[in-house]
Amino acid sequence: MSEILTCLEHQSVPIRPTRNSGDFAVTTAQAAQLSKSKSIPQDAFRWGHQSLQWRQFCGVVQLEGLTLEILPKIYGKESQPGSCRLTLIRMLRKAGMMKVHRGAGASIHAQNHSLLDIFIQEFCLLLREQTLIGKPRDYQQQEANLGVVKGKLLVNQQLRQNLAHSERLYCQFDELTDNITINQIIKFTLRVLFPQCRSNQSRKAVTELLMQHDGISEERFSSSNIDRIQLNRTNSRYGPILDWCRLFLDTRNPDVTAGKHNLLSILFDMNVLFERWLAAELRPIAHHAGLTLKEQSPRRHLAYRPDIDQNVFQTRPDISLINADKKVVLILDAKWKILDSNEAKLGISQQDLYQLTAYGNLYNLQSLALIYPRQQNLEAHYPIQLYGRQRMGLDVFCTHPLPSVKLNR
Template structure:
């Protein structure tokens, strides 16, 4: 299976035909992309005989071609392996990829495609839990036996064993690992096997399929997963179930009809950057005696008297709060391109209005905007907000290649 790697905002030509290895999509592949249910409408833009990806990164399978979209990392734009490594580190830090006890360190992000990395991550999680024993539960069964087990079903006994007095039709509970949770894992493994590109991924999936050989093959869909409830005995499978849902939901409905092999796993870099920044700042804030909250605390900007309701609720991306509950700093994270030569730096006026209203509503004197680092930009730009409530607005350009510890020096809390 061929992989086409591009960096976000990069233009991919669309042509009638393409040679193997050529950086382009065919019209047929572009049509599949346009029709894929799992691809957000704002993930890319069509141009004149081209497509340009925006702020979504991940993988999309278009028949025999896997399209890999990586974030644009300042200083590493020409190194896909480094961009891929940063994306995986962000996903891990944000808690979207979880392998326990450091097992994920063995996945070579520089050498494998994103899809193979996701597959290997899933396999590592499953292997960890299988070593502890697959989940089991009691399942009710009915069967003809030589001795009574459970209870004898009289009606079925008369119907089926009238001429076979040596048989007893019984209903009983049996402890088994052939349950829906294990069936979902096996179905996901079978789903992933033909999508593996590296020998390492194929080997990992094949070995796990062998370990699930005693599990029956069942077609698992979203409704099946919705029926799954985890208890204390199988809560350890929560992360695995989340991956199963991700892979199964990523399948284009056309696959079930046997038309196309489509799969899309895309991450909104706006949300990922926000979650990564919050996860990176949380331990640093704790050391400074502050707590970090996401999308909180929420307050209203206005009151409508005629209906006696407060309206326009605020949702700060990140807030740093002291032990007395006072907000000290609000940070909004934006995965956007800035414009260094512009006096406004390309900052959206709406974003500036939002931070200004936060400063006023929360009665704080420091707010911040965080962007990924880009060429030609300094680390920090200081603005003084004008008006009756004077506040300082710092614009931070975060270097994702630096250790997260440098963030405390940058934000100075």
């Protein structure tokens, strides 16, 4: 069973020729696995002098002999990996990026299990619930020698195979079966997950589900096979389960080394997660204020090219609040970044400020907001006045979990 090495985002991990159990380091061979992996985003980490540093990606990466667990750096909880892990799980659930079983949060202790075990257990809970209702089934065309006619008699095959056995009838018929692609994908995913289980609870859950899928054929699949499945009214409840299967299968990279080790990585971009989490938190508040929250919209263009009669430079605001008159009243930009309290500009990216100023002018706004996670030595709120043809106020929030955003109609 591989050892778990837990680190925080932006934390530097030493690279050594060899490592002993318990060392906070990875070996040169393990670092080489990371560099060759096609399943890890190129900007997930950066190289240092005999070290590597994870950037804004958090999750789990399983190497040969070692499992890396990268957790978000949560203000005030940096020394508590369990609390950081729990915060990440809660954000994933709230953002809808991790489909979970109802009540899973109560039965899975996120502070006491590794991330990979948590993912496996939540997948198993969701699958167990649907399996109790009944595995999906479908009619499949089959051919067989029977004692009575079933479906239709295939005359050519009957003459070819049963000429000397008149008691046999070669028939073609439709049979209702659970040995279909969806269940085969699920079984293959369970097979992939079993050797990754670290806790007895995870291993037991996977084993029980494999036993329930004992009559399903053993096939190999990739995430592309899942993309080709067409869900319908009878099996749509398996959509979240297939999303989990896609997540597990899409992150496997069997060609990392010359050996047969399968590198498995499940990484989440904290910029995307923070934006979706914030939208999920603000949506009911906006609704109560009579506003509609939109993500990545409404889209407009910043410019027009008359020579080709085409609009160019389309905008995609992170979060917009729209009133009953369909007018955008506030645009919020979510940034999972580290600021600097010693700078007059707070370390805010000039590009981000230009972008928001362009949004304010294009959408004719009086107020904008930049929202960052809570950080050390930073106040919860910084007001900034933007210069320009029209005066706009920019509220910079450095808070977690939720900023006190003024929702004006």
